[in-house]
Amino acid sequence: MFDTILFIFAALAAIVGGILTISVKNLMHACVFLLLTLLGVAGLYLTLGADFVGVIQLVVYVGGVVVLMVFAVMLTSGSNAQKVNRFGMVKIPTMGNFRTYTLAGIFAALILMSIIKLYRNVFSMARLEKLPEYYPTVSKIGHSLVSTHVLAFEISSVLLLGALVGAAIISRPKREMR
């Protein structure tokens, strides 16, 4: 009963936050509601017994991604004083034309197809009467990261190194043109 109540709270936070994120016009407020969504998703992971994933969701998204987003919004707003007010993108005149609608339609179809593909397996599976017993996942994830999925692990570290080098090159002071 306790678990169900917590699950409902987390799901409500995720859904309400998601709806508010896409419905508010102020970009900064959207970031705050996105924070609510991400906290809700972390709560969902935790109530489903995926403790490590839930906590990493907190560390990465709450501590990193949302702060970076807020920073980016703040630093880029106000650069184009005619079209954009100090909070972001309220004054953009039209929110779409033929090209954007076509692209959005294609992407929506793609996402829908992949979601259907994912959920077909879920629905065809036999229903679990009872959830499997709770088991801490940290050591499992650690072992599989350095044994089965070691290649993916290393490749992702190379990706991060590339991002680091790219950031260093972009932020380097430009030399004088000759």
Next chain:
Amino acid sequence: MNQTVVSYLLQFEPIKKLVLSLSNLLGFNAISIVSFLIFLIVILIVVGFLATVGGLGTYAERKISADMQARIGPNRVGPYGILQFLADGAKMLLKEDIIPTQSDKFLFYVAPMLCIVGVFGTIAVIPFSSGFTILNFNVGLVYLIGISSLVGLGVFLGGYGSNSKWSMLGGMRGASQIISYEIPVVLSSLSIVLLSGGLSFSALIGAQGGWPHEWFIFHNPFTFIGFFILFIGSLAETNRAPFDLPEAESELVSGYHTEFSGMRFGFFALAEYIEVFVVCGLATALFLGGYNVPMHLGGDGLIGQVLQVGSFVSKTFLLYYIVIVTRWTLPRLRVDQLMTMCWKYLIPIAMFNLIMVGLWMWLFDGRSLFTLLFKSASVASGAGH
């Protein structure tokens, strides 16, 4: 399942009896209701305790600074002025709630709450004693680091939402500082995770002992350095001097909370003082033996629990005192010095420490420096013959 304060209390007969009689009375298994009630009571106790610590922290700060500057400090409300924090609290609650007309009202409302939520979220895993930990989460350390990063967001949104140049500068400084200094803190706590082989606070503390030579700070030279890196990083994360750039009085009036008044300002101040307690508790748990009592005095019973709480809280308050004394001793850093210190000194040293602790584990099989010295001394004096 993770061990909680409920599962600890359910060992005892009276609680079991209470569950049974409630189950008979209500006609269904009352374990959920009882655990909810226990959680409620324990959380009320801990929140009340931490709020008092935050309030008394302001009093201690003023009294210690007064002592260091040969003044008297607060001395009117109560004996030695100790009730000054209650008077301040009442004043803040009764003050007019001023919201600047040009501010972003939503962010102005949300920012203090984010700060206070981030700090009070950490109390779930603070290890007061082996039984009296609200939740002995098996990834408790990561949870503490994750949930306390809400404070940085609160600081930044407070600065941004008040629409003032001072607040904005303070908020930007605060966010960049908190993000940067999280890295050395996490790196130096990772070395302790390596040594103890667990992310839960019970594993981290259980790998240490009650006597100082069994603490991780004296385990090897690299953890000794790691403690100071963690402590410096914690100071910077809580915006305490010498890293109080976000609220630098001499440059930015009051930094990110310049425009806040009444209880909204009170939330920021309370969050700061409680967070100092939390990070001091983290340093205690990781490096200073946590709640361990020498010779396991008192056993696992109630007396043992009380002694453990005393051990943890007294070490934490000692660190709290050092934090306050540091604030009134050192001058403030410049912004560039702050970033240089973090990225050019603390992070490389912390990384080196992490690698060397791993090497120490591999070379000496995880034995502490003291054990090695004692062994060689006993061998030299002819032990084993």
